[in-house]
Amino acid sequence: MKKILLASALLTSSVLMPVVAADYVIDTKGAHASINFQASHLGYSVLAGRFNEFSGNFSYDKDNIAASKVTVTIDTSSFDSNHAKRDKHVRSDDFLDVSKYAQATFVSNKVEDKGNGKLTITGDFTMHGVSKPLIIDAVKIGEGSDPWGGYRAGFSGTATIAMADFGFKKDFGKVDLILHIEGIRQ
Amino acid sequence: MIRNKLLWKNNQQQYGLLGKFLHWLSALAVLTLFASGYWMVELDYSSQWYQTAPHWHESIGILLIAVTLFRLFWRGIAGSPAAITSHSLVEKKASATMIVFLYFVLFSVLISGFLISSANEQAIAVFDWFKVTPVVLAIKNQEDITGLVHYYAAYAIIIFALLHAVAALKHHFIDKDNTLKRMTKL
Numbered sequence A: 001m002k003k004i005l006l007a008s009a010l011l012t013s014s015v016l017m018p019v020v021a022a023d024y025v026i027d028t029k030g031a032h033a034s035i036n037f038q039a040s041h042l043g044y045s046v047l048a049g050r051f052n053e054f055s056g057n058f059s060y061d062k063d064n065i066a067a068s069k070v071t072v073t074i075d076t077s078s079f080d081s082n083h084a085k086r087d088k089h090v091r092s093d094d095f096l097d098v099s100k101y102a103q104a105t106f107v108s109n110k111v112e113d114k115g116n117g118k119l120t121i122t123g124d125f126t127m128h129g130v131s132k133p134l135i136i137d138a139v140k141i142g143e144g145s146d147p148w149g150g151y152r153a154g155f156s157g158t159a160t161i162a163m164a165d166f167g168f169k170k171d172f173g174k175v176d177l178i179l180h181i182e183g184i185r186q
Numbered sequence B: 001m002i003r004n005k006l007l008w009k010n011n012q013q014q015y016g017l018l019g020k021f022l023h024w025l026s027a028l029a030v031l032t033l034f035a036s037g038y039w040m041v042e043l044d045y046s047s048q049w050y051q052t053a054p055h056w057h058e059s060i061g062i063l064l065i066a067v068t069l070f071r072l073f074w075r076g077i078a079g080s081p082a083a084i085t086s087h088s089l090v091e092k093k094a095s096a097t098m099i100v101f102l103y104f105v106l107f108s109v110l111i112s113g114f115l116i117s118s119a120n121e122q123a124i125a126v127f128d129w130f131k132v133t134p135v136v137l138a139i140k141n142q143e144d145i146t147g148l149v150h151y152y153a154a155y156a157i158i159i160f161a162l163l164h165a166v167a168a169l170k171h172h173f174i175d176k177d178n179t180l181k182r183m184t185k186l
Helices: A002-016 A084-091 B002-008 B017-040 B052-078 B089-118 B142-174
Strands: A022-026 A034-041 A045-051 A054-060 A069-075 A103-115 A118-127 A130-145 A151-162 A174-185 B124-126 B130-132
Touching: A022 A151, A054 A174, A084 B089, A084 B142, A118 A151, A130 A174, B017 B052, B017 B142, B052 B089, B052 B124, B089 B124, B089 B142
Parallel strands: none
Antiparallel strands: A022 A054, A022 A174, A034 A045, A034 A174, A054 A069, A069 A103, A103 A118, A118 A130, A130 A151, A151 A174, B124 B130
């Protein structure tokens, strides 16, 4: 009886309440998300790497995209370009200075629906103690039930930052960020 | 035959030729490594030395590990000269302690350096003559932690070597005893 009451209460509330965007936790545990970067090497080629450790969550509802939000916190010491000495240098005070600035964060403040699954996410990206607006061109890959009883939604996005904007001692120009995010609905 | 032995092996009065050679070779290598390390970490990316200086620094360092292991082995076989009778008990204790300290700090700086290079998880080339298998520890960001040890141990060895040299010069010029000659006389 109690269960039926609870179920009917839930049903009623879901019918009567306005649509609330669902909350997702980014699946870093299962590594179904990655924060990658690409930078130019001498103008001759592309150097790629990533941040191995980060966490975050987002809210998303396909019927109310403007209400979406995303927050990501990156452990800067997890910088990895598959070259220990370069990583050590990038973590040093010439660049990320991770002993002083252990985290980089992105907090969205506007999400626009561009149609066809495309989104523009605007927010503040804070790294090396400097906050700058960042625009992510994102695309929804898909959403739906997973085989283990959960519900997931995934996106990809790109953004570009300039090293000079973040006050690093050394400057190697622009860095492209390539983001793949999968969230598990809570 | 006896003269030959006296020349090569250590005796009660002085170090043998091989012992002297290994000592001064190590001194030269340590100073070269410190100076090159101090200089190379500040090199600009566009410097022509940016790749060769660390490569040579690592090569000399790895060779010095082998030389130092052999030096200890030789010290075990050849023995070391008896303490000079005119030295006070404090001086005898201090010099014996300093030798232990110098070897300890020398191995600390050499091994930590080797572990920085090892963090790339690739074989380390010694002057392109041969390659050494890296040692990868089960710690996160091995290059950062061993880098810190390498940094402080490098300054420590220079400070200890300086004290060691000052003491030797004090014995030579002030006490006018045989201390320094045991390591220089040919």
